[in-house]
Amino acid sequence: MTWFKLAYRNVYRQKKRSFLLAGAIAFGMLAITLLNTLTGAMATAVKTNFSSALGGHVYMTGEVVSERGYSNQLINRSDIVEQAIANLSMPVAEVKKRSSARLQLINNSKTDRLQIQGIELANEQQLFQRLVVMQGSLDDLKQPGTLALPMNKARDLQVRLGSSIMVKGETMTGQQNLLEWKVVALFRDQGGFGRSNGYTGLSTMNKMLNIPADSFQRVNLVLQDMQDMGTATNELKHSFTKLATLKPEDTDSTFGPMRMMMQGGRAYIEDPWQDTRFDVTNLDDVTQNVMSLVNGLDLVAKLIFGVMLVITLVGISNSYRMVLLERVAEIGNMRAMGAQAGNVFRLFLYEAIILAIMGIAVGLTLAIGGSLLIESITIPGDRGPARLFTVANHLPMALSLTGIVISAGLIMLMTLLAAYFPARGAANLDPAEALRSAT
Amino acid sequence: MPLIEFQQVHKNYPLGKTIVHALQGISFDVQEGDFVTISGPSGSGKSTILNMIGCIDTASEGEVVIQGTKTSSLTDKEITELRHRTLGFIFQNFNLIPVLSVYENIEFPLLLGDGKDDPYKSWSDSEKKDWINYLIKQVGLEDYAQRRPSALSGGQRQRVAIARALATKPTIVLADEPTANLDSVTGEQIIQLMREMNQNLGTTFIFSTHDPEVLKVADHVVKIRDGMVEDDYRVVEAGA
Structure with missing residues (x-):
């Protein structure tokens, strides 16, 4: 609990750094939730329209x-x-x-x-x-x-x-x-x-x-x-x-x-x-071909998301490495004062968890706002894709709880993965080296 | 039994393609309650000695014994516990945590460590608070308790570092050139403060310096030159 409190205090006090890291995580959450909701909306629209047309x-x-x-x-x-x-x-x-x-x-x-x-x-x-x-x-x-x-x-x-x-x-x-x-x-x-x-x-x-x-x-x-x-x-x-x-x-x-x-x-x-x-x-039998198109779009969206995820992962990981470099003296100091290597590792991981929770919360809020905004947009057109992928000229953006839980889990995992190696590096720093580099 | 024993300690480390012999068979003892100065010119091996007493560096040969325990036989976890329970550190460049206030910096060591033997583990919150406030008062920073280090002068920062080093009531406080970054008047005040704490709390202080003026207040002087003990003597009058 002490280390979690320390991690929270570090995150809270380093506002600029926390803002940037949590912002990157929030962007990841926003992107994945919006993409999921958008493809989900298209699939729902196709099914609703076919259901309506076929009675x-x-x-x-x-x-x-x-x-x-x-x-x-x-x-x-x-x-x-x-x-x-x-x-x-x-x-x-x-x-x-x-x-x-x-x-x-x-x-x-x-x-x-x-x-x-x-x-x-x-x-x-x-x-x-x-x-x-x-x-x-x-x-x-x-x-x-x-x-x-x-x-x-x-x-x-x-x-x-x-x-x-x-x-x-x-x-x-x-x-x-x-x-x-x-x-x-x-x-x-x-x-x-x-x-x-x-x-x-x-x-x-x-x-x-x-x-x-x-x-x-x-x-x-x-x-x-x-x-x-x-x-x-x-x-x-x-x-x-x-x-x-x-x-x-x-x-x-x-x-x-x-x-x-x-x-x-x-x-x-x-x-x-x-x-x-x-x-x-x-x-499902009737919409098989159309749904394969939607699923194709979904796959493309997920591939784009995968690339974005890797870029975000690299970005977050690099940010953590930069943070580690900035905090070498602090780590050496903590080790000299009696912090075990495991405690330093936990401190960095807890900070990552707190940042991930903040990022997920902000990203989800933005995604909900974005979904409502997209849903409110009237998409003109009575024929073709505009009609196929909309219901009454609107995208039926419905956030799925399962989708949110999966997205949040994925973002949390990604953040922990990005923070894991820098945290391990921090824990394994030789206190003498860390203190020397600070002088 | 001496508090610290250096037994024929050698320290070699590679520097490029050559091996630097930082310490070449050093032996000396430190008694509990001593106010020890390790003096010598730059590069003589003062900081290496302090790092070895602080268990953040190991000997290539020989043995460093603290409170009867050979430090070479300890695991990383045991060494960390020993550091936490027995040692306090004061650094030349203060090494305060910039995002924490004066109070929080001093409190920080009390939050570290898992040792069940740590005396302060049984303290109540109010006891901890009283102790930290006592230390703040001792180093004369009552009006600065909630300030961050960036809002303090060099001398004030070093006072915080002294209070922080004493927070866990360690047996030994190590200070690596604590006055190097301070002007002479402030430096003198800091040495005087450490001396007072040594006398009031009975804590053993070991600090490195190459300032001959500082030697005047020490009651035990170890002079180092080229990685060897040049002189090792007790100044009874200085401590009287």
């Missing part, structure tokens, strides 16, 4: 084999899906049954294509929070043959609220279908990277696809905790293996799950199965 965290799709031997995306065993969801060990926030298709919208001479989602209005709270209705009401989608369009698409098609447009698409079996739908709502989508879907009632979409009104093509689960998605996926697969047929693992493409969800699939099946064959994917 959930875990996705169940079903395939049936038609009489002609082709696979069609359809779930006609709602009871099995409900049983599998009931078997889950974690809480589920929303269960969304949907059908969807990429349809051609025709208004007089204007035409455009848009992915339209058929939804159950009662189970889409997350979606309704995201959509900002500019005109009309989403409640009107309860009426059959109605459609909600994003503002930009309505503008391109020159469609007004209340007007009817022609909607052209394919049924599940590949036949052309042309229907007239009424536009009941115009909205602006806050998520989905600025590439919003259009929305209609589930039964309206099923009519376009020519599938039973109470059937659906997939179920999206919104979990209360996104971290549970891996476990939820495995549990669902386990349930479907027991209750029905599970699709074998798809190894052909990382974009397979996303394509399956966005467009559906129709292929000739040589070895048909009975009833519905289920597949379960999750956000």
Whole structure:
């Protein structure tokens, strides 16, 4: 305790020296925390945006084999899906049954294509929070043959609220279908990277696809905790293996799950199965490629950090060596007065620990301030990376306690490493030599 | 039994390609309570002798015995404990810790050492405080207790060094040319102060000097020339 008090007094009294050393440590802490938070924010933004665009965290799709031997995306065993969801060990926030298709919208001479989602209005709270209705009401989608369009698409098609447009698409079996739908709502989508879907009632979409009104093509689960998605996926697969047929693992493409969800699939099946064959994917599967980009950025950031760490380590170590040279007389003096070599070593290490604690505290405070500042900056742009890596045009900078603990531990270790050799040098100084050099 | 015995001590050290024979078979004794002057011209080996008594340097040949203990047989830890328990140091250039006040500099040796035998280990905080204040008063720095060394004159700094050397109540205080950096009047005051402490506390003082005036106050003089004892005598009148 005495030596710790002495170390504290040395640090406190040598304000200039302490300021410089603690400042270098604070800079290291600031850099590592901000880098971690920034890459964490980007990863969170990507997942949030994809989750928002895809309407959930875990996705169940079903395939049936038609009489002609082709696979069609359809779930006609709602009871099995409900049983599998009931078997889950974690809480589920929303269960969304949907059908969807990429349809051609025709208004007089204007035409455009848009992915339209058929939804159950009662189970889409997350979606309704995201959509900002500019005109009309989403409640009107309860009426059959109605459609909600994003503002930009309505503008391109020159469609007004209340007007009817022609909607052209394919049924599940590949036949052309042309229907007239009424536009009941115009909205602006806050998520989905600025590439919003259009929305209609589930039964309206099923009519376009020519599938039973109470059937659906997939179920999206919104979990209360996104971290549970891996476990939820495995549990669902386990349930479907027991209750029905599970699709074998798809190894052909990382974009397979996303394509399956966005467009559906129709292929000739040589070895048909009975009833519905289920597949379960999750956000991690869908965002695999984008996340590899984020992870790549993270790796580059960590490499830069590693280089910075080495530079800081060398800087701190050199500073300690300079301090040692300045304090040779003091060390010789202490040894002459009866301080053991171990005590001198401890004194230097305690000083390093105190400086590290101060540096970490200051660096963390600056990092928190920096994070808040970065989060408050509005990043303009509705498309591309600006939209992908932000949520509502802001970086969702959230400091992780684990990240802070790891960063602080790393900085403490680095400081102790930088101080270790100078401290050992100080402890091993020959008192006679130290005193001679002081004269 | 003498407090310190030098038994045919040699000290050789390399200087470039040559070997310097700093001490060439020195023998003398110091009794407890002595006020000893080791005198001689520069380079005669005075500082080497003090370093050996202070156990911060070792003999190449021969033996230095302190309180009956052969210092050559001690480990680094034991030597450090011996230094802490038995010895106090006063340096030519004061060697005060610049960031500490006068009070803290004097207190500093009391914070060092792990020795269970140290008498002050059992002192209460107020006893320590009283002792430090007593020393400050003895060296005449009552009004400067909270000042840093940079705010003191050379003479005042050396007074702090004397008080610091006495803080652990050592048996021996070693002073290496304590007046070399002081003017003659201040130097005389410092020698007089050490003499008073020697008489008041019974501490053995051993100091090196090449100032013949200083010899007048010593009661034991060891004259060194070219690493050998030129003369070794007691001046009874000076101590009377």
